[in-house]
Amino acid sequence: MSDVVLEVRGVTKAYGERQVLRGIDLSVREHGAIALIGASGSGKSTLLRCIDLLEDIDDGDVLLDGEVITDPSVAPLAVRRQLGMVFQAFNLFPHLTVLQNLVLAPVRAHGVPRAEAEERARELLERFGLAGRERDYPDRLSGGQQQRVAIARALATQPRALLLDEITSALDPELVGEILHLVADLKAGGMTMLIATHEMGFAREVADEVCFLHEGAIVERGSAEHMFAAPEHPETQKFLRRLLDAGRL
Amino acid sequence: MDGRRRGRPGAALSTSRQQVRAAARRRRARRRTAVSAISTVVVLGALATWILTAPGWPSVRETFFSVHDFRESFPDVLKGFWLDIKLFVIVEVVVLALGLVLALVRTTRTAALFPFRALAAVFCDVMRGIPTILLVYLVGFGVLALDLDGLPTDPLVLGGAALALSYSAYVAEVYRSGIDSVHPTQMAGALALGLTRAQALRFVIVPQAIRRVIPPLLNDFIALQKDVALISILGPQEAFRIAQIDASSNFIYTPLVSVALLYLLVTIPLARLVDHLQARSRRSRGGAVAL
Numbered sequence: 001m002s003d004v005v006l007e008v009r010g011v012t013k014a015y016g017e018r019q020v021l022r023g024i025d026l027s028v029r030e031h032g033a034i035a036l037i038g039a040s041g042s043g044k045s046t047l048l049r050c051i052d053l054l055e056d057i058d059d060g061d062v063l064l065d066g067e068v069i070t071d072p073s074v075a076p077l078a079v080r081r082q083l084g085m086v087f088q089a090f091n092l093f094p095h096l097t098v099l100q101n102l103v104l105a106p107v108r109a110h111g112v113p114r115a116e117a118e119e120r121a122r123e124l125l126e127r128f129g130l131a132g133r134e135r136d137y138p139d140r141l142s143g144g145q146q147q148r149v150a151i152a153r154a155l156a157t158q159p160r161a162l163l164l165d166e167i168t169s170a171l172d173p174e175l176v177g178e179i180l181h182l183v184a185d186l187k188a189g190g191m192t193m194l195i196a197t198h199e200m201g202f203a204r205e206v207a208d209e210v211c212f213l214h215e216g217a218i219v220e221r222g223s224a225e226h227m228f229a230a231p232e233h234p235e236t237q238k239f240l241r242r243l244l245d246a247g248r249l
Numbered sequence: 250m251d252g253r254r255r256g257r258p259g260a261a262l263s264t265s266r267q268q269v270r271a272a273a274r275r276r277r278a279r280r281r282t283a284v285s286a287i288s289t290v291v292v293l294g295a296l297a298t299w300i301l302t303a304p305g306w307p308s309v310r311e312t313f314f315s316v317h318d319f320r321e322s323f324p325d326v327l328k329g330f331w332l333d334i335k336l337f338v339i340v341e342v343v344v345l346a347l348g349l350v351l352a353l354v355r356t357t358r359t360a361a362l363f364p365f366r367a368l369a370a371v372f373c374d375v376m377r378g379i380p381t382i383l384l385v386y387l388v389g390f391g392v393l394a395l396d397l398d399g400l401p402t403d404p405l406v407l408g409g410a411a412l413a414l415s416y417s418a419y420v421a422e423v424y425r426s427g428i429d430s431v432h433p434t435q436m437a438g439a440l441a442l443g444l445t446r447a448q449a450l451r452f453v454i455v456p457q458a459i460r461r462v463i464p465p466l467l468n469d470f471i472a473l474q475k476d477v478a479l480i481s482i483l484g485p486q487e488a489f490r491i492a493q494i495d496a497s498s499n500f501i502y503t504p505l506v507s508v509a510l511l512y513l514l515v516t517i518p519l520a521r522l523v524d525h526l527q528a529r530s531r532r533s534r535g536g537a538v539a540l
Contacts, residue, residue, distance in 0.1 A: 091438030
C-alpha cells in the first residue's frame with residue numbers, strides 16, 4: 001500500500017437532485033497512470049475537480065500519500081500545491097507571457113526564488129519544444145502549443161501527481177498526437193497521472209488501467225487490452241461500439 | 250500593363266473592364282463628396298441664419314461673445330480652471346483606489362469581511378442614489394456644522410471628498426463588472442496552481458479586469474472632470490465660480506463661455522482617447538491588451 005499516491009474511497013457527489021458521482025473507488029500507484037473514460041456527463045471531470053478540492057464531495061474520502069485530504073479540517077491550499085491540474089480549455093493567463101505563466105505559482109505559492117523558477121521554466125519549455133516562445137503571449141500560440149504550455153505550467157510546481165482533464169478535447173484532431181506523445185513521455189519519466197479523456201490513445205498508450213465511468217460509477221475496469229478487446233459490461237460495449245462507429249477507436 | 254496583356258486571352262478585355270469600373274467608382278466617390286459638402290453648407294447655413302437673425306442676437310453677442318470681456322476675464326478664469334484641474338487629478342486618484350477597494354470587498358467571500366461587504370454594498374447604493382450636487386451640499390455644509398476636531402473645514406477638501414465618495418461608488422461598479430467578466434476558469438486555473446484566493450485576485454483576475462474596464466473608467470474620468478465645477482457652490486474660487494461672479498455682478502456672460510471652452514479643451518481629447526482604446530480592445534479579442 002505504501003506506494004499508492006492517490007486513493008479514492010467511496011466518493012459521492014450530487015448537484016442538487018442530480019447524483020454525479022455514486023461511490024467511486026480507485027487508486028493510482030506511484031509512477032502509474034489511470035485513464036477515466038466514459039460519455040460526456042459520466043462524472044470524469046467532476047471526479048478530478050473533487051480530487052483537486054475545487055469541489056466539495058458529499059461522502060467518502062480522497063487520500064494523498066495515505067493522508068485524507070477531503071476532511072474539512074485539511075487546508076485545500078496545501079493539497080493543491082502538491083497536485084498539478086491541466087484543463088480542457090488550457091486556462092492559461094492571457095495577460096501574462098508564457099514564461100510568466102510558468103513562474104507565477106512557483107514564486108508566489110512555493111516561495112522559489114525567481115531566478116531559479118525561471119531557469120526551471122526555461123528547461124521545461126525547451127523539453128516541450130517551446131524554446132524561444134518565453135516572451136510570447138498565449139494568444140500568439142497554436143492550441144497544441146498552448147496546451148503544452150499549460151502542462152509545463154502544471155509541472156513547474158513539481159507536483160506529486162498530475163490530473164489531466166480532457167486535455168485534448170479542445171484541440172484540432174491533427175494536434176492531438178503531439179499532446180499524446182508528450183503525456184506518454186511524462187509517463188515514461190515516472191509521472192503519476194489520473195487522466196480523464198475522450199481520446200482512446202491515452203487509454204491505449206499511456207494508462208496502466210482503464211476505468212469506464214457510467215452515470216457516476218465505475219462499471220468496468222481493467223487493462224487497455226481487456227477493455228478494448230473483450231469488454232464485459234453492456235454499457236462499456238455500447239460506448240466502445242459508438243466510438244468504433246465514429247471512427248475514433 | 251504589358252505583363253497583364255500577356256496573360257489569358259481575356260486579359261486585355263478584363264483590363265479595360267477594370268478601368269471602366271474604376272472610373273465608375275471614382276465618379277460615385279466624387280458625387281458623394283459633393284453631396285455631403287452641399288448638404289453641410291445648407292444645414293449649417295440655415296442654423297446660422299436662424300440664430301443670427303434672432304431678435305436677441307445683438308445683445309447675446311455682446312454679453313456672451315465679447316472679445317473685450319474675454320481678454321479682460323480670461324487670466325482669472327484660467328487661474329480658476331487650474332484649481333479645477335488640480336482638484337480633478339487628486340480626486341481621480343482617490344476614486345481609482347477607493348473604487349477598487351470597494352469592488353474587491355464586494356467580491357470577496359471571506360466570512361470575516363461580511364460586515365464590510367454589507368457596508369460596501371450600502372455605500373454604493375446610497376452614493377449612487379443621491380444626486381452629486383446634493384452630496385456636495387450635504388458633505389460641504391454638514392461636516393462643517395459638526396464642528397468636530399480633526400475633520401477638515403476647508404470647503405475645497407470637503408467638496409473634493411464629496412466628489413470622491415460619489416464617484417468611487419460608480420467606479421467600484423465598473424471594476425466589479427470587470428472582475429465578473431473574467432471567466433471562472435481563470436480562478437480555477439489559479440487555485441489549481443496552489444495560489445491563494447487573494448493571490449489569484451491580485452495576479453490573475455484583477456489585472457485582466459482592469460484592462461477590460463479602461464474605456465468605461467475613462468468615461469467616468471470625463472464625467473468627474475466636469476463635475477468638479479459643482480464645488481463652486483461651497484465657495485472655492487474655481488473657474489465656474491469666477492465666471493458666475495462676473496455674470497451676476499456685471500451681467501457679462503462671456504467668461505462662462507470661456508470656461509465652457511476650457512472644459513471642452515480637456516474633455517474632447519479624453520473622449521477621443523476613449524474611442525481609440527475601445528477600438529483597440531475590440532480588435533484584440535479576449536481583452537488581452539498589452540498595455
